[in-house]
Amino acid sequence: MASTHHNVSAELAIQPGRFVPDPRDLRQPLSVRVRPYLIIGPALLLTVGILYPFGLAVYYSLTNYTLSNPNYSFVGFLNYKMLLTDPEFYHSAKVTLAYAFSATAVETILGLGVALLLNRETPLARVLRTVMIFPLMIAPVIGTLIWKLMMQPSVGILNYLLGFIGLSHFEWAAAPQTALFSVVLVDVWIYTPFISLLLLAGLQSMPKEPFESARVDGGSAWFTFKNLTLPMLAPFLIIAVIFRLIDSLKMFDVIYAMTGGGPGQTLMNFPLQAYYYGILYMNLSYGLTYMIILWAIVYLISQILVVYWGKAQQRAAGL
């Protein structure tokens, strides 16, 4: 049996295009035998490059490391214990989830609507498909600062316009009642085009025949949308939601540029807490604890969504 194996190897070795380098096959030259390792090398390096800082962050979260005192010691789960007994943490958890879910929900509904509207071959749709992505091309922090200026009650245009309906004193992100709405609005402005773009690509990759059959059979627009478009678009929709949800759970720039987490503690989500503790207050281990917990939440949510995505793909393929 062994001899057969060697014979097959030798046979494969001389056939161009079917050659399989085998590190265990001592008859192959060394340069050939190391080839599999060289091929997975970059992937391995990349994995180490990602895992090393992550592992280090987990480790630091188990210490009392502060930037001003590098002589740290291992404290076990003390940071986690302190965090979980701090009411600020639960407030931040609420802000993080409320921001992420509301921004993603609005963006998905709007993005779907825009994608359906632009999925027509009219001259206006062609122009709008290009113009639509402009907000995505601006750095989020710049986009936020533009909005901040527009929302400024004393000089901003929005309050001037709201003045016509008697709302010139609307305080946007400055007031606790409207702060979340204001930052979500900016997020929606920036990222709705992203979802539209993704869904538009999905819509344009769909086969035309089922839609033509439905039209011939006299199916209504709603019937076609519900039974054909939506199931076939579902994998794209879920991918878009995964991207946006992960991103908005980690949102820093929009909130930081708009209010720095204020007013009071109103907009202090996890990334802002991590920044305040880790950088401004130099308590790196405590700041990282926030980030590790955020990572766990992101991981959990994305895993659930990936399962849904797999199922949606199967449904779309009619399996």
Place this chain on the structure above:
Amino acid sequence: MRKRRVVSWIVLALALMLVLACLTTASAAEKFNWKKYSGTKIRLLLNKHPYTEALLGNLKTFENLTGIKVEYDIFPEQNYFDKVTIDLSSGSGSYDVFMTGAYQVWQYAPPGWMEPLEPYINDPSMTNPDYDWEDIYPNLRKSDQWNLKPGNPLGSGHQWAIPWGFEANALMYRVDMFKKYGIAVPESLPALYATAKKLNNIDGSGIAGIVVRGSKNWATIHPGFMTQYASYGARDFDDKLNAVMNSPKAVEMTDLWVKMVREAGPKAWTTYTWYQAGSDFGAGKAAMLFDADILGYFQNVPGASACSGKIGWAPGPKGPEGKLVTNMWIWSLAMSAKSKNKGAAWYFMQWATGKEHLTKAAVDFAMVDPVRKSIWENPKFIAKMKENYHFYETFQAIIDNCSILFTPQPKFFETTTEWAATLHDIYYGEDAKKALDKLVAKINRMMTQAGIRKP
């Protein structure tokens, strides 16, 4: 006759001594070797500020004088100190000299990131004899001196940074409006509140009575608020480092301040930084501004804003006991302890904080509050500043009572950021006493956890 001869001899001897003294100083000054570090390169970490522009505008003079090459990076203020913190904590020593404030010294000096500077100042081979350290106002020099013990006052221990350009907090107001409505400059906090209310939306103009900073940031606390807070007789910490922002005086003052801002301040106050406060005032959207005196100056420069030429300065309201103490911000230059070019770095620092450069920066550029007494006595500078209504007089009135009014401790940024967040809570309706009690409990817990305060 004999008597006259004796007098002549004495006069001659004195004259000789004077000439000799001048010659000695002159020769010492000439002897100072500015080229000692010629060919060296140093790197600066700078914040974007008009004072920085004054420095960069004259940088060639330093390079020509010393042969030292200077490279620099400039960051906007919002992120500047993050960059300094990260660079210093990394221990890379990639920058030799950086701009700092006194509050940052409390964070950067204890871990050993800053180089003590008095050995350089006191070394005649390293510091040119014309430097005149004593010419820098003593309260400014003290602001950058600390013995690293949390709670201990400034003014002892090492000199961690050199004062370079500062900002004294003052009340700025629209002279034209005050004249038009016959309003006197307020002399107490209740009077300031009443004046702000009177001017707020006066004649339906939509103008705010007063504008002050309000964002969730330490910088909200230190200008007008801290000046009035301390003048009111309130403190941030007691001698045992217990937070006392909920003392009766503190509560009274805080309540009044927030009431003033709520009833006569700008809308969206909780997002107001130095930039919004200054631009609102310059755009004629507010009748008064309580902030760094230089903020009004830049709005008052001809052509700079809608209100240029209409701005006046006053020291600000006095406390209930008739006393005004002014908090200040002091831009200083510091040396990284990890600098590989300490000699050249010090040469740069002494030049940048020396008389010659600072006089030029004050007279020809926009170094509005120079740290040297001699410059405030310079006729050209006096003439320049007197073009601004009562700017010079205000400065002279407050300089002697101008100091850092916070208790030095490494958790300054945590304390003041939380303090600003508490002002927001009060602004949006929470009872001042309850909100400040919560703040005190939080700060005390944080100080205990950090091992600074005994439980």
